[in-house]
Amino acid sequence: MGQVGIVLISHSVKIAEGTKELVQQVMKDVTVEVAGGTDEGEIGTSIDKILNAITKANKDDGVLLLYDIGSAKMNAEMAVEMTEVDDVELIEAPLVEGAYVAAVESGMGKEKHEIIEAVTQSFSKERD
Amino acid sequence: MGQVGIVLISHSVKIAEGTKELVQQVMKDVTVEVAGGTDEGEIGTSIDKILNAITKANKDDGVLLLYDIGSAKMNAEMAVEMTEVDDVELIEAPLVEGAYVAAVESGMGKEKHEIIEAVTQSFSKERD
Amino acid sequence: MKLQLNDIRNWLELSNQLMQENRSYLIELDQAIGDSDHGINMARGFQEVITKTQDQNYQSPSDLLKDVAMTLMSKVGGAAGPLYGTAFLKLSMAWKDKNEIQVNDIKEGLQAGLDGIKQRGKATTGEKTMIDVWDPVVQLFKDDENVAPSTIEETAKRAMNDTKELKATKGRASYFKEKSIGHIDPGSASSYYIFSALATSIKGA
């Protein structure tokens, strides 16, 4: 169960960790790794942290990356190109809310493309 | 500058605090208050924390509430009905990403309805 | 039959007892389709209700229930907090200035509570929430104000069990979509305990 790994990329260590806690409360067995803040733990993103998180999140059924604002995306894309893990993909969705949906889907044993579809769908419609 | 106060309601203390740090780095003078976690600091929301944050965020030009998932919204709505601060409104937007836009707008001295419009607009269109 | 202040206190105490006894069971239910905290939330919330109200003097059931509502709101946390808080607040408002609660008042009070939950949760019947227990219980009183306590208990219990077959479309369980089917809704279970306690205190009144 929950073989698609999830990486949370945030400018903030706290946002990444808090989001992990939030989703792990519901989905204990899903692999969720964090890449929050710069190497120094300050506000920003770190390609090395992202690459490490991808490696750790890889359980052979693919890895999904969620990111917060701005440059997090560029670093995430960079990491996708550089990592040796294949089958890594970015999801375009709000970090916290998207991670929640992704984790539930992964926990239900869904495949990567199904998870992407479910997450993307959740945020194309109005939030209720 | 930045008289519309912002309240960040999250199930997680860390998400709320991290988001505050993220936006305050850019907008130092905007009032941003957090209501993260339960009274015990666990995952959940607390109406008392929300009510306190609204009171502290009120600088007489209105207060905007952003929330993360599920029941946070119910508690936020409850708080809007119960608070003595008038001119409090919920924004329907992703917490982290929405807070960033809201803070920049508030920092530019925009009025509450303008901020709501800007935030809402940012998330009706695709993220690039 | 009429309920007085001490019957309402009795209702609350029995409810609290059931929440404490079934804490683990509610956690288990919420683990399957939620975040595993419903038992913690309800046990904490009702314990606080008793602690807060037991040594207070109240003028009427309505006064007591207002404190109950505020306590549930701020102490339960999660979705159940604002939902039960709203329900008890509506009950308190429906029974305002009444010292003796007649069967007709129960009917109207529970109807107001149900409406409050629906409004707060933006939900309706069949979405696999506590509404699916409140709704048939209210219907029971509408059909026959003098319904037997045992029937209230049985109806609530059956309604709780029936949530098993439903697909959740509100609350955290809705994220599980089809996979939410086959599990009892935690909030429906806690609502069953509340109505079971109510039935017992009606019987004793």
Add this chain to the structure above:
Amino acid sequence: MKLQLNDIRNWLELSNQLMQENRSYLIELDQAIGDSDHGINMARGFQEVITKTQDQNYQSPSDLLKDVAMTLMSKVGGAAGPLYGTAFLKLSMAWKDKNEIQVNDIKEGLQAGLDGIKQRGKATTGEKTMIDVWDPVVQLFKDDENVAPSTIEETAKRAMNDTKELKATKGRASYFKEKSIGHIDPGSASSYYIFSALATSIKGA
């Protein structure tokens, strides 16, 4: 004119000097329309470039620049990290297996760097980013490969100043919309320093 390994080292050292000297100024620029870290990012990143490369033996400018790219990517942080990282990586690739960099190589290398930035940032000219400095400099080499170093410096400087009038539509500054007008883009300023340093090292080559 041709650039050899030590001229490239010279370019990097001059760039680093300018980043250190203008650290506060870059912070100030980023404070107005960003998150105040561009000076910190660039000063840290280029310092690391020097630390990392100074005692290493490289076969060619391309080898050196590959390390520069990786260091900038991982040490600059923020948007400028992947952007400058990509630019220097493209430069390294364009100059692969060349020990002497001719004017034509400079032109092609900078063009590749510019294309890399545009691709990485999904941005184009006129969006108030570093592209607005890279673009006219590349154009200069295209118009006349043997452009005078002073002209490179002047063009980059003018281009940097011209970003003042632009409205940002990419990066953090874009959140400020109209209010981004009237401020020099921080990344354009750091790009100006890089080209200014390049001009100096071309002159000395």
